[in-house]
Amino acid sequence: MSRCIYCRSELPGTVPREHVIPQSFGVFKPDLTLSCVCSDCNGYFGSKLEWPMLKESVEGARRLQFGLKGVAGGIGAKYVELRVGAGERWRGARAVARTVKNGVVATEVLPQVGARRGPTEPIEWALEKDLDASFIARYPKGSELIIVGGKTNADRERLVEKLKGVCPTFVPGGVMSPPFSDDGKVMLTIEYQLSRVVARCLCKIGFNYMALICGETFPLSREFDDICEFIRNDVGDDAGRVFEKQKPIIAQEIITGKRGADGHVLTIEGRPADRSLIVQLALFNSIPYKIPMTKQYLGDAFAKGHYFSQETGEMSEMMVEYAGPNFGPSKISW
Ligand SMILES: [Zn+2]
Numbered sequence: 001m002s003r004c005i006y007c008r009s010e011l012p013g014t015v016p017r018e019h020v021i022p023q024s025f026g027v028f029k030p031d032l033t034l035s036c037v038c039s040d041c042n043g044y045f046g047s048k049l050e051w052p053m054l055k056e057s058v059e060g061a062r063r064l065q066f067g068l069k070g071v072a073g074g075i076g077a078k079y080v081e082l083r084v085g086a087g088e089r090w091r092g093a094r095a096v097a098r099t100v101k102n103g104v105v106a107t108e109v110l111p112q113v114g115a116r117r118g119p120t121e122p123i124e125w126a127l128e129k130d131l132d133a134s135f136i137a138r139y140p141k142g143s144e145l146i147i148v149g150g151k152t153n154a155d156r157e158r159l160v161e162k163l164k165g166v167c168p169t170f171v172p173g174g175v176m177s178p179p180f181s182d183d184g185k186v187m188l189t190i191e192y193q194l195s196r197v198v199a200r201c202l203c204k205i206g207f208n209y210m211a212l213i214c215g216e217t218f219p220l221s222r223e224f225d226d227i228c229e230f231i232r233n234d235v236g237d238d239a240g241r242v243f244e245k246q247k248p249i250i251a252q253e254i255i256t257g258k259r260g261a262d263g264h265v266l267t268i269e270g271r272p273a274d275r276s277l278i279v280q281l282a283l284f285n286s287i288p289y290k291i292p293m294t295k296q297y298l299g300d301a302f303a304k305g306h307y308f309s310q311e312t313g314e315m316s317e318m319m320v321e322y323a324g325p326n327f328g329p330s331k332i333s334w
Contacts, residue, residue, distance in 0.1 A: 004038035005211055005219040006232040011035075016042045020208045021264060021308060022050045022201075025063060025283055028308050028315040034208060036216035041232060049201040049231075057198045062284040084109065093125055093148050111150035111159055115139045128159060136167045145170060196234075199242045204231045206279035206291040209266050213304050223296040245288040249280050250318075261285050267305035267320050272298050284310070 002011045018037035021028070022045075037045075054060040061082065084093040095109045113131050114123040117139060123146065126135045139145070145167070147159050163170045207227060211219045219228070229235040247254050249265045265288070267280040277297040282288040305318035 002036060002216070003220060004041055005034075005036045005207070005216065006041040006228055007038060008220070009038050009040070011038055015039055018042050018045075018208060020212050021205065021266075021283075022046075022053075024050060024054055025059070025264065026308065026310060026313070028313055030315060032212055032306075032315060034211050034216060036211060036219075037208075044232070045201075045204060049197060049204055052195075052197045053201040056195055058287055059283040062286050089114075089123070089146060090148060092123060094127060095149075108151070109149035111155045112148060113159060113163060114146040114148065115143055117143045119144070128162065131159075131162055131166065133166045136163075141169060147172075194242060194244070196238055199238060200231050200234065202242050202281060202289055203227055203291055205266075206268075206281055206293065207231060209279055209281075209306075210268060210277070210293055213268050223294040227293055241291065243290040245280070245290050247288070248285070249282050249288045250285070261307070262310050264308035264310075265305070265318075266308070267303070267318070269303040269320070270297055270299055270301055272301055280305075 003009065004011055004015075015035055015037065016039050017033035017035065018041075020032040020034065054063065082095045084090045084095055090109075093109055093114065094112055110127055112125050112127045113135075114125050115135070115138070116123045124138075145163065147156055147163070150156055150159070160170075160172050207219060207224070226236060227241075230241060249267060250261065253260055262284055265280070265282045265285055268278070269280075270277050275295055275297050277293045277299075279291045279293060280288060281291060303320040305320040306315055307318050308315050
């Protein structure tokens with residue numbers, strides 16, 4: 001009798017294939033799938049983890065550049081929500097990046113209102129739809145209100161009218177010039193914070209990969225209960241789950257200091273000497289993460305890795321040398 005590696009429910013004869021890499025991040029040959037995830041968990045991951053990840057993460061934005069059109073949770077993601085990272089008065093404002101054509105990504109600051117009680121406070125932003133009396137009630141007379149975004153004057157006038165509606169004392173002041181460059185593009189630096197839901201999705205990809213490499217009953221071992229609860233039931237602390245690495249995963253890139261590939265990189269290492277079992281993951285070879293699956297690993301020492309090429313759509317095995325204990329750098333190449 002086999003059980004779901006996430007909820008431990010008994011599996012029926014047939015279950016939907018769970019993709020190790022969500023299909024929205026590309027389809028590869030051979031197609032790496034698992035048959036040890038129940039349809040409830042499979043459906044939950046699609047709508048509650050993969051969909052938010054597409055919309056909120058740097059990897060989601062990279063995906064737009066590659067023109068990937070796969071769906072998650074039944075809906076195709078056509079844009080990614082970002083925040084403006086630069087400019088004292090614009091920081092944190094909501095923006096979107098959309099694919100225009102052929103993988104060209106255009107960014108746009110959404111029409112919204114920022115508010116703060118004084119110049120030393122961070123600005124709180126409300127989109128047009130969220131602008132109501134309860135938002136304004138938090139800001140007494142004398143607070144600073146800022147309107148940004150929108151493509152036309154009409155956008156701005158509509159916001160001014162709405163603001164007067166919820167805040168009768170509002171008097172429009174000057175107009176700020178937006179952080180646009182000469183070619184009309186918004187200069188967005190992506191403000192990157194790993195959200196809890198994105199961290200859970202990254203852990204899920206790592207956990208799936210562990211099941212693929214170590215076998216479909218391996219993750220049922222009790223030392224993985226903690227990460228499993230975090231992924232499936234949103235239980236447990238965020239701390240210690242996903243670490244952003246300073247160095248690339250691929251050895252040649254560390255040596256040459258140049259990025260050489262755009263595909264997904266996944267590695268796994270079992271290190272009984274320090275009781276760790278660690279997955280390294282970099283989607284589109286962009287941000288490399290280190291994700292411990294457990295801190296109580298006492299099995300065999302091993303190391304494996306795979307590369308998923310965006311160019312050819314092929315998956316290939318990489319050579320991964322066991323790095324030994326004490327978290328020394330792994331030597332990975334292909
Ligand atoms: Zn399940």
